Amino acid sequence: MTADLAWLTEPFTLGFQQRALLGGCLAAVMCAIVGTWLVLRGMSFFGDAFVHGIVPGVAAAVALQVNPLIGAAVAALVMVLAIEAVNRQTALSEDTAIGLLFVGMLALGVVIISRMDSYAGNLTTILFGDILGITASGLVVQAVLAVVVITGGLILYRPLLALSLNQQKAELLGMRPNRAHAALLILIAAAVIGSYQAAGTLLVFGLLVGPAATAALLSRSIPAMMLTACAIGVASVWLGLLISYHANTAGSATMAIIPVVSFFLVLAGRWARRRVLPASSHA
């Protein structure tokens, strides 16, 4: 029994492990809140593009020796403005604009990194995260961003709900859907910027969409979905770090796999339940 307990607690006894757990949990909560809206509004591809879009900002910031968070914020702004510009100027569907910006920004990031002759811009770290290297000051920044995302999520709950159901109706109700949409983009940016060090710009998407999608299978209301997504995200971070410690696997990647695996487990569970108990599922 004590051996089992040690198996669970040993990976979280040291400072860097506790910072990893705390930073990962903050990232999971932020991602769960905005991820819920991404999943409900069918914006997953946008979210995916968004997390890759900040790579050039981070790389340039490292090269210019400014705070990577500032670079990420600038890149996020460029990304959103450019997608909006393509949408307004052309008749192309939005996924084309997102796709263009997605690959353009990611390629630009790699180009910037390939021209740096110092070690500071480690592509692997930017893409796959460095959860074991989270600093105390990084945690403070994450906590501030988490407060922004949680408060923003509460304030925007009704406008975003209206927007998710029906854009025209939201307009008729005087909800100003464009403003709500813009505010959501800011929340996504805050969540992604607050999470990328923990999970990396490639893998943060796992925390953004995985828990929310799994929660969508399990929940009947949006608040329940958000809370379930938070719980799944936090559990994924904890379990990911636990497995990564004992199996010596990459922390951020292990963390990102778990919500995806949990999604398919829930899906399989639902399928099995329907097959085994066909009557009760229709009751």
Add this chain to the structure above:
Amino acid sequence: MLALAVTGPALLLTACASDTSGSPSGGPAIVVTTPILGSVVSSIVDCAGSGSVEVLMPNGSDPHDFAASSAQLADLVSADLVIANGLGLEAGMTAALAGARADGARIWEAGPNVDPIPFEGADDHSADDHSADDHGGALDPHIWFDMGRMATAATLIGQQLDMVAGTSTSKGSAGSGAVRSGDGGTFAACGAQVADQISAAERTVRATLESVPADRRVLVTDHEALGYLAAAYGYRIAGAVIPSQSTLAEPSSAELAALAEVIRQEQVPAIFANVSSPAQLAQAVAQEAGTQVSVVPLYVESLGEPGSPAQDYPGMMLEDATRIAGGLGAPSDG
């Protein structure tokens, strides 16, 4: 580059092999980042007969890219002494090492203590460029290519080990070497002994490298890693396939073309690649420069497999010197 992104997780997954040697009973627990420093530290510990060594990076891994696992970082924090190369070599571990230091790890870096030389291509990074971490981008971290500096490092490591083990006043040594010295402790004496072994191997390395006629001592390498070798043994660096001190950068097509032109003009007979990284780019440049250019793999940032001539640090340097002299067409008496 996408290939790099895709292989990243695989690298991280395999980056967990570790190596332990030395006696588990007693003596300081030492964690070393690179296999090259690990070889030197293991020799000192074997000589002293106490202490244990854990090397984080497996042989063949890229030290610029390696990321430690949570369990390895836990060992690092709890070790009596952590020995790192420093100067930014362990780029993938920068944040992790800083975090471990904040958690109370005792980390000693060899690079800053052996009078490092500036990295040749770093003129645009002035020394007063202030960066948050203490790994300036302007100093070359590949210190092991000067065996004199590594001998100094071995001596210093011995002294560091005495400090953490508190053996500078020990009465006797149970070690196989049973080395004693008047002023230092067991580890300091063993550090000095290993430094002597490195210096002895250096005489052969120097003789081998100096057997190449002076006008043919020109090096083209896969990345800018041989600056110390050039400075210490009278060689000139004509260029690098990846014009960066890090393997993580990528060359442009114009740079590769210019390098091929340099090789053709100077009639460089060989490009020295890295045994542990793919040599496609070096092959492409060699083909472009002419059929008589060969691509010779060197042990650049990692040792050879156990049992191979390059299985320890002096062996690696002897092997590299032989390959360099062979590649540049030295008289075969070597």
